[in-house]
Amino acid sequence: MSILVNKNTKVIVQGITGRDGSFHAAKMKAYGTHVVGGVSPGKGGQTVDGIPVFNTVEDAAKETGGNTSIIFVPASLATDAVLEASEAGIELVVVISEGVPTLDMVKVTPYLKKKGTKLIGPNCPGLISPDESLVGILPGNIFLKGHVGLMSRSGTLTYEMVYQLTNQGLGQSTCIGIGGDPIAGLYFQELLQLFQDDPDTDSIVLIGEIGGDAEERAAQFIKEYITKPVVAFIAGQTAPAGKRMGHAGAIISSGSGTADEKIAAFESVGVPVARRPIEVPQLLKEMMHK
Amino acid sequence: MKIHEFQAKEIFSRYTIPVTREILCFTPAEVTSATETLGLPVVVKAQVLTGGRGKAGGVKLARTIDDATQAAHQILGMDIKGYMVEKVLVAQGVKFSAEFYVGLTIDRKTKSVIFMASKEGGVEIEEVAKNTPEAILKFPIDADLGMTPFMARKIAFALFNDFNLVKQATTLFQKLYTMFLETDASLAEINPLVLTDEGNLLALDGKMTFDDNALFRQKEIAALNEPTEDEQKEISAKEKGLTYIRLDGSIGCMVNGAGLAMATMDLIKYYGGSPANFLDIGGSSNPQKVIDAMNLLLSDKHVKVVMINIFGGITRCDDVARGLISALSQLKIDIPIVVRLAGTNSKEGLEIIKQSNLTVVETMSEAAQKAISLCKDCAKQAPYLSSISI
Numbered sequence: 001m002s003i004l005v006n007k008n009t010k011v012i013v014q015g016i017t018g019r020d021g022s023f024h025a026a027k028m029k030a031y032g033t034h035v036v037g038g039v040s041p042g043k044g045g046q047t048v049d050g051i052p053v054f055n056t057v058e059d060a061a062k063e064t065g066g067n068t069s070i071i072f073v074p075a076s077l078a079t080d081a082v083l084e085a086s087e088a089g090i091e092l093v094v095v096i097s098e099g100v101p102t103l104d105m106v107k108v109t110p111y112l113k114k115k116g117t118k119l120i121g122p123n124c125p126g127l128i129s130p131d132e133s134l135v136g137i138l139p140g141n142i143f144l145k146g147h148v149g150l151m152s153r154s155g156t157l158t159y160e161m162v163y164q165l166t167n168q169g170l171g172q173s174t175c176i177g178i179g180g181d182p183i184a185g186l187y188f189q190e191l192l193q194l195f196q197d198d199p200d201t202d203s204i205v206l207i208g209e210i211g212g213d214a215e216e217r218a219a220q221f222i223k224e225y226i227t228k229p230v231v232a233f234i235a236g237q238t239a240p241a242g243k244r245m246g247h248a249g250a251i252i253s254s255g256s257g258t259a260d261e262k263i264a265a266f267e268s269v270g271v272p273v274a275r276r277p278i279e280v281p282q283l284l285k286e287m288m289h290k
Numbered sequence: 291m292k293i294h295e296f297q298a299k300e301i302f303s304r305y306t307i308p309v310t311r312e313i314l315c316f317t318p319a320e321v322t323s324a325t326e327t328l329g330l331p332v333v334v335k336a337q338v339l340t341g342g343r344g345k346a347g348g349v350k351l352a353r354t355i356d357d358a359t360q361a362a363h364q365i366l367g368m369d370i371k372g373y374m375v376e377k378v379l380v381a382q383g384v385k386f387s388a389e390f391y392v393g394l395t396i397d398r399k400t401k402s403v404i405f406m407a408s409k410e411g412g413v414e415i416e417e418v419a420k421n422t423p424e425a426i427l428k429f430p431i432d433a434d435l436g437m438t439p440f441m442a443r444k445i446a447f448a449l450f451n452d453f454n455l456v457k458q459a460t461t462l463f464q465k466l467y468t469m470f471l472e473t474d475a476s477l478a479e480i481n482p483l484v485l486t487d488e489g490n491l492l493a494l495d496g497k498m499t500f501d502d503n504a505l506f507r508q509k510e511i512a513a514l515n516e517p518t519e520d521e522q523k524e525i526s527a528k529e530k531g532l533t534y535i536r537l538d539g540s541i542g543c544m545v546n547g548a549g550l551a552m553a554t555m556d557l558i559k560y561y562g563g564s565p566a567n568f569l570d571i572g573g574s575s576n577p578q579k580v581i582d583a584m585n586l587l588l589s590d591k592h593v594k595v596v597m598i599n600i601f602g603g604i605t606r607c608d609d610v611a612r613g614l615i616s617a618l619s620q621l622k623i624d625i626p627i628v629v630r631l632a633g634t635n636s637k638e639g640l641e642i643i644k645q646s647n648l649t650v651v652e653t654m655s656e657a658a659q660k661a662i663s664l665c666k667d668c669a670k671q672a673p674y675l676s677s678i679s680i
Contacts, residue, residue, distance in 0.1 A: 020573075020604060022482055034478075042679060044511070071572040071603075075503065076506065076507070096604075097392075098572075098573070099503045100503060101394055101474055101501055101502070101503045101504035102503060103396070103403075103471060103474055103501065103504065104504075106396060106401060106402055106403060106433050107433050109401045109402070109433060110433050110434045125603055125604070126612065137573070137603050138600060138635045139603055139633040140600075140602055142632075152549070153549060154547060154548060154549015154550060154552075154553075154600045154646065155547050155550075155573075155604075156545070156546050156549060156550035156603060156605075156633075157547065157549035157550045157552075157553050158549075159550075159601040159602075159632070159633050160550055160601055160654065161424065163601070163632060163633075180548055180549065182396060182398050183396065183401050189438070190486065200626055205352070207549070209401075209549055209552060209553070211396050213398070215400065217399070233553075234468065235552040235553045235556065236548045236552040236555075236556070237552075237554050237556040237559070238555050238559040238565070239552055239555070239568070240535075240537065244529075259311030269591045275556075275560060276556075276557060276560055276655065277553060277557075277654070278653075278655055290546075
């Protein structure tokens with residue numbers, strides 16, 4: 001077991017003929033993910049690495065039974081691609097594209113809710129259930145199948161954490177990069193609940209960063225609903241105020257969203273916060289033996 | 291992206307949101323003549339891209355032309371939080387009986403545009419939010435419905451008792467919402483919105499910020515940008531696909547991904563060093579990006595050692611390695627470089643840099659500690675180096 005993606009996940013790659021789309025379609029396929037089709041308007045009928053390409057998501061879904069899509073199209077076209085996937089009945093849409101206008105995300109949110117489409121991203125590395133399915137751009141070789149559920153606002157920091165966990169023999173059930181933008185799909189609360197309900201997940205790692213109050217809300221949620229051990233890490237402990245640190249969401253302003261506030265919020269509900277990535281596995285082991 | 295008050299109010303005017311009569315001036319002489327044109331009294335306001343102008347003495351009421359000219363002399367050239375005042379806005383003085391706050395922003399929690407309104411206008415809204423949060427009313431706006439008349443009315447009734455004012459406010463709020471969407475704003479604020487003695491609602495001050503991700507389709511807005519010297523460097527980096535923020539330390543960092551870049555800075559501080567910058571080379575990096583990044587790092591003379599921390603995902607370590615090798619051959623680099631490569635194609639990447647004189651380490655902790663120790667060595671040599679340069 002795992003959450004969101006597993007052996008039965010059938011993936012459609014939107015933007016499969018682009019540089020990143022074709023590269024990662026091949027990588028996902030090589031990992032063992034069922035990449036059943038791709039979409040690239042005007043290029044229907046072609047194949048990429050043996051994967052059939054369709055003109056529309058609807059065609060791709062009908063022909064292949066695809067239930068999950070991953071989007072590699074340019075940011076200005078990304079929300080249209082999300083809507084197309086949602087309309088075609090795709091259950092889980094993962095948006096890798098970076099730089100999507102915030103109001104575009106605001107505009108599509110009600111439609112996704114109405115259709116019951118789950119969204120991950122934008123500006124995210126995707127997700128993986130090790131040895132089952134990789135839907136994203138994460139380097140598959142660093143993951144190890146196991147029982148730690150991991151969620152993160154940052155892509156490469158996810159890899160760093162997983163690398164630490166895997167080195168210590170702590171495998172993962174599912175790892176999700178939720179993206180660094182202010183408006184994103186599934187967030188800490190929804191994922192915490194999914195991990196809580198997943199019998200194969202024993203413990204949870206939450207990687208947050210400065211900006212917004214998602215970590216504070218997650219801490220409250222953990223206090224009320226989560227019984228599995230959780231360990232956290234917050235990036236940006238030394239970031240200067242008022243500066244946007246690459247992620248549009250990672251900005252501290254008006255005295256809220258600082259690392260100190262987030263660390264305090266977690267520690268006040270009994271969630272230990274690692275000061276360095278290397279401390280995460282140790283804290284997790286300590287929590288498991290409590 | 292931030293803009294000035296006078297620019298925000300020009301945009302308000304385009305949406306027929308009523309603002310004070312006002313003239314932008316660059317010299318005291320211009321202020322004198324603007325005051326003659328507008329009639330007394332006037333308010334002379336510093337135009338700088340930072341808050342807290344009033345507290346810093348950058349806003350003055352003038353009841354005579356001499357007062358206005360004198361205010362201009364005082365305010366022009368003033369330093370407000372590191373920003374030099376180069377222009378002032380001379381606005382007609384308005385008599386009013388009440389001040390309100392209205393603003394639109396994007397709410398992460400409800401994933402919608404949210405309308406904020408308060409009867410406590412004219413003061414710093416951050417203070418109100420901290421001390422009496424219940425005084426700020428919040429109305430999430432349904433993206434499908436937009437700002438419906440009933441919603442605008444509901445907000446207006448929360449602020450006003452007089453139905454004539456409610457009607458004025460309803461139209462104004464709808465215009466504000468349309469403006470917010472059409473300009474891809476991330477904040478649009480009127481503080482204060484005043485009720486004049488003539489019974490009209492008027493925007494006395496205005497503030498807008500915009501979503502950087504949407505500037506590609508907001509050419510007019512993008513043209514309003516007035517970057518500082520540091521921001522200019524950040525913008526030219528952005529054009530090369532790099533996110534760069536200069537800090538004041540001595541260890542130049544090159545990292546892929548914003549989160550890892552922040553964690554790298556944190557780790558350097560943890561071990562007692564100080565990062566010279568935040569630099570995210572992003573995903574999909576081609577070798578040229580690495581050369582550009584290295585150039586950028588070396589342009590900061592405070593950088594005594596470079597620490598490269600790459601965890602490949604969409605970024606391929608072999609691309610980075612090739613970029614490094616080209617950078618080493620093209621640029622004159624006389625400071626130590628510590629490299630850590632992991633993830634996608636790291637084996638190939640490490641093979642490429644094997645023959646170079648880069649200091650290669652395995653983990654980011656090692657990289658940070660190594661960079662700090664090399665930096666300390668540089669510090670010891672520093673007096674010697676500077677004596678050569680003299």
